[in-house]
Amino acid sequence: MTRAINKxxxxxxxISITNRDNSIFGRRVYSVxxxxxxxxxxxxxxxxxxxxxxxxxESAVNHxxxxxxxxxxxxxxxxxxxxxxxxxxxxxRGLYQPMLKWLGKQVGCRFDFIGGETYEDMIEMVAEGKVxxxxxxxxxxxxxxxxxxxxxxxxxELKWNPERTKLVDAYHGYILVLKTRNDLNNLxxxxxxxxxxVSHHSTSGYQYPNALLREKGIIPDEYFSKVYFLGSHPRVTxxxxxxxxxxxxxxDYNWNRAKKKHGDIFKILLETPPIPNLTIxxxxxxxxxxxxxxxxxxxxxDQALLKGLPSAGFAVRSxxxxxxxxxxxxxxxxxxxxx
Numbered sequence: 001m002t003r004a005i006n007k008x009x010x011x012x013x014x015i016s017i018t019n020r021d022n023s024i025f026g027r028r029v030y031s032v033x034x035x036x037x038x039x040x041x042x043x044x045x046x047x048x049x050x051x052x053x054x055x056x057x058e059s060a061v062n063h064x065x066x067x068x069x070x071x072x073x074x075x076x077x078x079x080x081x082x083x084x085x086x087x088x089x090x091x092x093r094g095l096y097q098p099m100l101k102w103l104g105k106q107v108g109c110r111f112d113f114i115g116g117e118t119y120e121d122m123i124e125m126v127a128e129g130k131v132x133x134x135x136x137x138x139x140x141x142x143x144x145x146x147x148x149x150x151x152x153x154x155x156x157e158l159k160w161n162p163e164r165t166k167l168v169d170a171y172h173g174y175i176l177v178l179k180t181r182n183d184l185n186n187l188x189x190x191x192x193x194x195x196x197x198v199s200h201h202s203t204s205g206y207q208y209p210n211a212l213l214r215e216k217g218i219i220p221d222e223y224f225s226k227v228y229f230l231g232s233h234p235r236v237t238x239x240x241x242x243x244x245x246x247x248x249x250x251x252d253y254n255w256n257r258a259k260k261k262h263g264d265i266f267k268i269l270l271e272t273p274p275i276p277n278l279t280i281x282x283x284x285x286x287x288x289x290x291x292x293x294x295x296x297x298x299x300x301x302d303q304a305l306l307k308g309l310p311s312a313g314f315a316v317r318s319x320x321x322x323x324x325x326x327x328x329x330x331x332x333x334x335x336x337x338x339x
Contacts, residue, residue, distance in 0.1 A: 079125055098306075131283065140201050140203075153318075155279070172273075173250065184269070187218060197249050198230060237250055237255070251275075
């Protein structure tokens with residue numbers, strides 16, 4: 001009887017051990033299968049993730065990249081000074097985005113947008129090659145080229161004439177006052193009044209009107225009660241509209257935008273002669289073949305891609321087109337040195 005019982009117990013124990021072994025074996029097989037699957041699929045996820053990440057130091061978000069997201073193409077920086085700094089950098093970038101995307105496709109590269117905090121900042125960035133392509137006003141171009149003679153004029157911007165019948169390569173600057181100021185009808189009436197310029201390196205916002213005033217015997221620092229340099233054209237027209245200054249210097253593009261913002265409230269006290277239009281320039285770090293392609297294709301751009309920009313087109317002009325600007329800059333430079 002005892003043997004039978006022991007035999008029965010031994011048989012039960014054998015069955016129990018066998019079941020436990022099978023369970024352990026099953027778990028081990030299952031673990032091996034899971035591990036194998038993970039080993040196979042993890043590299044796939046990593047590869048997919050790597051493909052979507054921009055290369056180190058080339059973040060499209062941080063740089064405000066406006067070109068096609070083909071990261072195998074070279075990336076270059078396009079900059080402009082703050083001539084319309086009544087708008088945010090994102091707003092200005094958005095206006096240039098269609099042009100820069102199209103241009104990148106045409107010449108086989110990518111462009112991102114950099115807005116200068118001041119005119120002086122952008123002049124230095126162009127001269128030092130921190131931007132390889134830039135849209136500069138006439139005076140900033142002349143000053144940048146003085147700092148770095150290797151800066152090249154690629155194109156001159158075109159704009160519509162007032163009648164919108166043809167594209168022209170020049171614009172006008174103005175000294176504006178409020179129409180409601182019946183006491184301000186000529187330059188003599190501005191004596192002892194506060195006045196606003198844009199920047200020492202602004203063509204229509206300082207250099208041209210300053211030269212014309214001096215030709216008429218008006219020394220701004222002595223003639224006006226206070227002279228302000230407000231940093232951008234919209235700030236000048238905003239200050240006139242608010243009554244913070246009696247008059248200010250600006251250009252036709254900003255005057256048209258100011259009409260939309262404030263209404264038709266300004267009148268002209270002084271108009272400059274035609275001023276050579278804004279430029280597209282390149283630093284020598286931009287490959288010569290890219291610069292040549294830009295010079296060739298940009299004049300053919302669809303005007304719809306330039307909506308909201310000062311430019312309505314582009315044309316090739318020789319460097320001596322800006323010699324008159326150089327004379328004004330040199331005269332002002334000598335005057336400052338002789339103070």
